[in-house]
Amino acid sequence: MNRSIFRNIAPPRRSLRVMAVTLMAAALAACVNYRGIRSDSHPASAADYPAAVSIPTQGGAWPAMDWPARLGDPQLSALIQEAIANNPTLAQAKVRVAKASAYVQQANAATGPNADVRYAFSHEHLSGNTYLPPPVGNSTQDENSLMLGASYDLDIWGKNHEALRSAISQRKAEEAEAQQARLILSTSVAHAYVHLALLYALRDVAQNEVASRKNIGLLTQQRVKTGLDNEVESRTVNVTIDATQTDVSELDGQIATTRYQLAALLGKGPDRGLQITRPELLDTPDAALPDNLPADLLSRRPDIVAAHWRIDxxxxxxxxxxADFFPDINLSAAFGYDAFGWGRLFNASSRQLQAGPAIHLPLFDGGALRAQLKDRYANYDSAVEAYDQTLIGALNEVATQVADIRSIEQQQVTAQHAYDESRRAYDLEIIRYKAGLDPQLQVLSADVARLEQSQRVATLRLQRLDAQVSLIKALGGGYAATDDLAVNGHVAASP
Incomplete structure (x- = not known):
């Protein structure tokens, strides 16, 4: 046969390269793509929600991490630290952070080379009618294989590195949410503690009222003896004494219940609550808002920071x-030994060497990759919506607490004035009652008015402190993010 004929009709090397490129281009054109799948969502900024009037600049300071100590009661600070150390909710948050850290390590491992050692042993009878002729064919053999292999994903499209960045962002989100859980727990303990202080204050008012009405009872007995009053007035004042004593007992029950609630927040049994002593007088810090609100709130609220990282x-x-739409190239190599029997495994003739690329190119998948991408975009849109909602809630929470504090402060002024007037009116009625000028009904009426105003003054004072705790929570409780994404309040545009 004339070999020159074949040389003349064989395509040149250049033609082969052109053909290969053409076939590759055709394959790429035929493969799945994500045309038309996108998102127009983008996270809002603080400037998108005007709040300058509701949240004015007042030159105040942001809360510090040790804000419980600044409320003036060492027991409160100790209780919060105990709750942080023992509460199951925070323990769960720490577990989530640890789990997210493990995902980061897994994703990081995928960005580098991998190596392993594989050993295999098989005892088998080989067919005599295959590519292995006798005496190996139609015999029973023990095969040993020992291989050292390595592989590396070129990650041309950055898939593995993007997965690593996602895992890192997820971990940062979990860390911020752990801080949010800590803030919620701390302020919950503080709210319960302030409520306990209020119950004790109201109990003092009720106990003082018992003494006051017993004093009215003594005056009534003297008037009964002189004929100015009768048995009706005597029994009436006894009813008021018993009713007030009932209030004291009711408050004792509420105090015990609140102690049990605190014990639960501490992650302890109910007996721990019985060890909590009466709260000391608590200081009420200044409620002046810090400057650069609401812009700085983006890095001061752990829930907002967590929402940022979820978007990222x-x-x-x-x-x-x-990246799943594009070819994936994995380089692999293996060196080792493979032989029948045990004595020849490490012979030079038993050596094996394998090396080469593995290329994966999706062509037709029934729309699975496009559906997966749509799902990821939906998750992105959902994260943006969750962030926007968190930001709106944070701004309105700050504004609400500021309005509550200012309202309570105004009420405190009028309530204190009303109490002072009611106390003077009561003192005058006692004088007139002793002199026989006014009946018992007017004394009791003045006493009820004084009691109500006394309760209101005590309640408003502790409500003011409770609102301050809520404002501390609304301002982030001393949290301050240090990551660029959270500090700058910036998230990349829709991917």
């Missing part, structure tokens, strides 16, 4: 899903 993680997940 979702954006990287979208890029991972996009």
């Amino acid at each position: 993680a979702a954006g990287h997940d979208v890029k991972v899903a996009k």
